[in-house]
Amino acid sequence: MATAGIRRAGLxxxxxxxxxxxxxxxxxxxxxxxxxxxxxxxxxxxxxxPAAWTSFLAFGLAALTSGMYLWLRDDRLDRAAVxxxxxxxVFATIMLTTGPLWGKIAWGTFWTWEPRLTFTLLMxxxxxxxxxxxxxxxxxEKGKRFAAVVAIVGxxxxxxxxxxVVWFRSLHPQPVVLKPEGPTLPGDxxxxxxxxxxxxxxxxxxxxxxxxxxxxLRSRVELSARATV
Amino acid sequence: xSLYLDQIRVIVWKDLLLELRTRERIAAMGAFAVLAAVLFxxxxxxxxxxxxxxxxxLIWMTMVFGGLLGVGRTFHLEAQDGAMLGLLTxxxxxxxxxxxxxxANFALLFMISLLVLGVFMLFFxxxxxxxPLVLVLVLxxxxxxxxxxxxxxxxxxSGTTMGETLLPILIFPLLLPMVIxxxxxxxxxxxxxPVAEVEGNVRMLGAFAVMAVAVGxxxxxxxxxx
Amino acid sequence: MSTAGVxxxxxxxxxxxxxxxxxARGLVREYGPxxxxxxxxxxxxxxxxxxxFGPNGAGKSSLLGMLGGALRxxxxxxxxxxxxxxxxxxxxxxxxxxxxxxxxxxxxxxAAENLRFYGRLFGLADLDGLVAERLERVGLATRANERxxxxxxxxxxxLALARxxxxxxxxxxxDEPYTGLDPSAxxxxxxxxxxxxxxxxxxxxxxxxxxxxxxxxxxxxxxxSGRFAWQGSxxxxxxxxxxxxxxxxxxxxx
Numbered sequence: 001m002a003t004a005g006i007r008r009a010g011l012x013x014x015x016x017x018x019x020x021x022x023x024x025x026x027x028x029x030x031x032x033x034x035x036x037x038x039x040x041x042x043x044x045x046x047x048x049x050p051a052a053w054t055s056f057l058a059f060g061l062a063a064l065t066s067g068m069y070l071w072l073r074d075d076r077l078d079r080a081a082v083x084x085x086x087x088x089x090v091f092a093t094i095m096l097t098t099g100p101l102w103g104k105i106a107w108g109t110f111w112t113w114e115p116r117l118t119f120t121l122l123m124x125x126x127x128x129x130x131x132x133x134x135x136x137x138x139x140x141e142k143g144k145r146f147a148a149v150v151a152i153v154g155x156x157x158x159x160x161x162x163x164x165v166v167w168f169r170s171l172h173p174q175p176v177v178l179k180p181e182g183p184t185l186p187g188d189x190x191x192x193x194x195x196x197x198x199x200x201x202x203x204x205x206x207x208x209x210x211x212x213x214x215x216x217l218r219s220r221v222e223l224s225a226r227a228t229v
Numbered sequence: 230x231s232l233y234l235d236q237i238r239v240i241v242w243k244d245l246l247l248e249l250r251t252r253e254r255i256a257a258m259g260a261f262a263v264l265a266a267v268l269f270x271x272x273x274x275x276x277x278x279x280x281x282x283x284x285x286x287l288i289w290m291t292m293v294f295g296g297l298l299g300v301g302r303t304f305h306l307e308a309q310d311g312a313m314l315g316l317l318t319x320x321x322x323x324x325x326x327x328x329x330x331x332x333a334n335f336a337l338l339f340m341i342s343l344l345v346l347g348v349f350m351l352f353f354x355x356x357x358x359x360x361p362l363v364l365v366l367v368l369x370x371x372x373x374x375x376x377x378x379x380x381x382x383x384x385x386x387s388g389t390t391m392g393e394t395l396l397p398i399l400i401f402p403l404l405l406p407m408v409i410x411x412x413x414x415x416x417x418x419x420x421x422x423p424v425a426e427v428e429g430n431v432r433m434l435g436a437f438a439v440m441a442v443a444v445g446x447x448x449x450x451x452x453x454x455x
Numbered sequence: 456m457s458t459a460g461v462x463x464x465x466x467x468x469x470x471x472x473x474x475x476x477x478x479a480r481g482l483v484r485e486y487g488p489x490x491x492x493x494x495x496x497x498x499x500x501x502x503x504x505x506x507x508f509g510p511n512g513a514g515k516s517s518l519l520g521m522l523g524g525a526l527r528x529x530x531x532x533x534x535x536x537x538x539x540x541x542x543x544x545x546x547x548x549x550x551x552x553x554x555x556x557x558x559x560x561x562x563x564x565x566a567a568e569n570l571r572f573y574g575r576l577f578g579l580a581d582l583d584g585l586v587a588e589r590l591e592r593v594g595l596a597t598r599a600n601e602r603x604x605x606x607x608x609x610x611x612x613x614l615a616l617a618r619x620x621x622x623x624x625x626x627x628x629x630d631e632p633y634t635g636l637d638p639s640a641x642x643x644x645x646x647x648x649x650x651x652x653x654x655x656x657x658x659x660x661x662x663x664x665x666x667x668x669x670x671x672x673x674x675x676x677x678x679x680s681g682r683f684a685w686q687g688s689x690x691x692x693x694x695x696x697x698x699x700x701x702x703x704x705x706x707x708x709x
Contacts, residue, residue: 123402126403136395145452145454146388150399156440160433161402161405164409164410239575239576310558315560316576318553319548320545320546450543454542455527
């Protein structure tokens with residue numbers, strides 16, 4: 001297996017991603033225009049939103065590879081799912097910690113039930129269930145299958161969660177933590193948002209590949225340890 | 230096909246007969262339903278909040294917790310004497326086993342949810358509203374979605390060292406849509422709002438239930454295989 | 456690879472059935488890093504009765520589990536009359552009956568209800584008559600309406616055997632059936648099992664009990680650490696010296 005190649009690609013992407021992240025931070029502080037109603041605190045938007053979207057991407061990847069794992073039983077697919085889930089949980093944690101921080105500064109309130117926050121919170125817990133189930137079986141193969149089931153059911157529930165939260169919110173207007181969201185986003189903000197999104201995705205895949213290579217190495221070590229018994 | 234249906238039927242029969250003879254789960258769920266309502270009645274300060282405002286939400290949460298009690302023990306019947314292997318090595322397809330157990334669990338939870346409804350009507354002085362059948366339908370659809378997910382993940386948690394304590398962690402995030410749509414519809418119906426207002430909720434609950442049952446049936450085999 | 460003796464090879468050549476009834480090729484079962492069954496081959500014709508002896512942890516139950524479709528083989532395959540068994544399929548399960556020391560019974564259902572339940576799962580016709588007849592055959596006709604949990608251990612084993620044979624399977628797998636039985640109950644079980652030597656069925660029994668295991672067998676194997684350390688026909692085996700031979704094999708001196 002071309003583990004070294006994967007690791008190098010992962011390293012390259014991660015370095016690129018981190019460099020991009022520095023750029024994004026700089027741009028958020030110094031280049032992009034200030035939003036009218038929310039002021040300077042709104043700039044966290046360019047980190048906060050891409051972190052959320054990246055965690056959703058990770059979740060989707062985890063669910064997809066989990067499904068394929070159950071079908072094809074290739075351990076590499078399971079490894080990919082674990083790495084995606086780890087990455088997703090990390091980015092979700094970032095989003096859930098920056099969100100309330102910003103909410104407090106911008107609105108004086110730590111938490112609101114706005115869709116993206118709620119969604120990410122639930123997804124974080126599904127990730128938690130994924131890892132808990134994986135590590136609490138006696139037979140590790142069972143743990144992999146159980147975790148795959150958690151990921152798949154979670155992914156299928158996502159549309160329902162989204163729709164229900166949006167419906168709930170339409171009845172209970174909350175302070176809008178993240179604006180602007182729609183097509184009203186002016187030029188430079190949109191550019192920065194898209195740039196940030198790209199950077200986060202690159203960073204995620206970089207970390208994912210590094211982690212995947214590590215898992216590959218670990219399983220190889222286990223296999224050779226077994227062979228010497 | 231008829232063998233398949235008969236296999237499901239006999240599993241439902243077996244589960245319900247065993248429940249009738251041991252009365253384990255129904256007693257626990259029933260007692261919980263009533264006691265929870267009692268505690269809730271005292272926990273709500275009626276000088277600050279109108280009971281009718283919170284009844285719907287509390288009904289659904291009582292259903293969820295009570296349901297957890299029942300669904301968590303779904304596979305205990307088979308745990309004695311290794312009967313699960315007896316089921317799995319029989320010609321009954323694994324999705325038939327899942328469907329049989331889910332239907333039996335549904336029968337149990339549906340009865341309990343009617344009890345919960347009745348008890349809350351009594352303690353919280355709420356009315357059924359002008360469309361009681363729709364209200365019952367809402368409860369039924371919610372119960373179905375719940376037991377489908379619950380049965381699948383009860384099999385998962387039974388196979389872990391943490392056992393039933395893992396079950397709420399696994400299903401609570403997934404139950405959010407059911408609680409939102411179910412409690413929303415219930416409070417509207419109890420407030421005598423027109424049925425047309427809750428149509429969307431009922432449809433979503435139905436879709437959720439269908440998804441849960443289908444996904445459960447398809448994934449169950451990966452959970453119980455060895 | 457099992458150390459099949461010359462005697463065993465000639466025995467195989469002597470089997471007259473065209474396709475063996477029960478075959479296993481390269482069966483492997485791993486639990487994570489632990490290899491419980493390490494490439495076992497098996498070939499049994501109609502009417503044969505194989506007893507597998509072995510110490511705890513030899514992987515005997517895992518072997519039987521794979522033969523019976525309770526466990527998915529990590530590698531290798533099982534075939535009945537030449538057709539490979541797919542773990543995910545269900546139709547072939549009607550050809551196999553399993554008696555485990557764990558019974559597979561529901562304690563709160565009566566003996567008759569237990570049999571009816573499995574009868575319907577297997578899609579059997581005329582259940583009333585069938586159940587009555589089978590209970591009669593294992594000597595439990597008078598206990599038909601007693602809850603399985605109230606039966607003595609020996610009676611429960613007989614009920615479990617009735618359950619295993621309810622659908623008249625070609626292949627019967629017995630996992631430590633004598634466990635926990637006192638001598639008289641064991642005797643009753645032996646009588647009932649003796650009926651399996653009717654020439655039509657193929658039986659694999661796993662047991663600790665050297666005496667009972669040899670009684671009914673036509674073939675014998677000793678499983679140690681996931682492999683067949685020794686295989687032979689019962690004719691080769693001197694019952695008197697078998698215990699000694701067994702210990703020699705298990706301790707690796709053969």
